[in-house]
Amino acid sequence: MDTILLYVAGALFLGAIVYAVITIVRGGRDDVSERLDRYADAQAIVEERRKTESDRKSLLGDRLDEALEKRGFANNIRTQLSGANLKMTAGEFLAATVICIILFAVIGFLFRGIIVALVAGVIGFFVPRWYVSISKSRRLNTFDSQLADTINLMVNSIRAGYSVLQAMEAVAREMPAPISEEFQRVVKEVQLGLSVEQAMMNMVRRIPSEDLDLMITAINVQREVGGNLAEVLDAINFTIRERVRIKGEVRALTAQGRYSGYLISFMPVALTFFIYLINPSFIMQLVEDPCGWIMIAVAVGGIFAGFMVIRKIVDIDV
Secondary structure (H helix, E strand, C coil), X not given: CHHHHHHHXXXXXXXXXXXXXXXXXXXXXXXXXXXXXXXXXXXXXXXXXXXXXXXXXXXXXXXXXXXXXXXXXXXXXXXXXXXXXXXXXXXXXXXXXXXXXHHHHHHHHHHHCHHHHHHHHHHHHHHHHHHHHHHHXXXXXXXXXXXXXXXXXHHHHHHCCCCHHHHHHHHHHHCCCCHHHHHHHHHHHHHCCCCHHHHHHHHHHHCCCHHHHHHHHHHHHHHHHCCCHHHHHHHHHHHHHHHHHHHHHHHHHCHHHHHHHHHHHHHHHHHHHHHHHHCHHHHHHHHHCHHHHHHHHHHHHHHHHHHHHHHHHHCCCC
């Protein structure tokens, strides 16, 4: 029986590797950018459809995409993946989630039985979402750090006689990723027939930044009522730079409390693991006794509550 389970786990692991390779090969470029490029050339999209129609239908991720095309949660997944700039579709993400659940559950069952397998399966369900959330957060922080220089470039371009769209094209050429990628996408969407306002609102939907929302609101107001857009953006640029400076100071002042929360929350887990390595029978009494599960639940709840309280204290809105 153990040999069969090992073969099953090995097959699942190999399948996960093959699926990851297929995803990486297919994700050489951003799917959204590829579609925008193809739509910009009508002849290219016809040829591309002829070449790839039969191949795409054979992939699990594309079949899931077809089934989930009009589902609300699928649109939310696409927005999250686009914000994290991950070259995956909603179907591929759900397939990867299923694979993670199976892998974590099988590994947990091989080590400690059905209870650990259930816990590991739940962890496997959240692992892809944690990865997307972390990637999106890092990309958003990088975007915010580049926004002040971007506005400065747009101000200089507008003062030199460029239109707003031409200034965005200059940003797409001159600035590094990820902000250049987002502005390039805005330019392509406008070239495909969307209005500037709609294209910029799509960017805000992908990148939920307060500073970006402030800049786009100023541009939309100027397009409707007129005014000197360069001066308005210059004032917004000063505000954004001051906000970034104040956020840096607040983050430095709250670093001790923030890392204290991490340390206090991690210490009971590390201590439990250390005692398990030294004396496994002592810790296993918690698992074997029903009262032990109650104690574990109370301890985990207390750790989580304490971590959230500390996080709320040090989270100062600027």
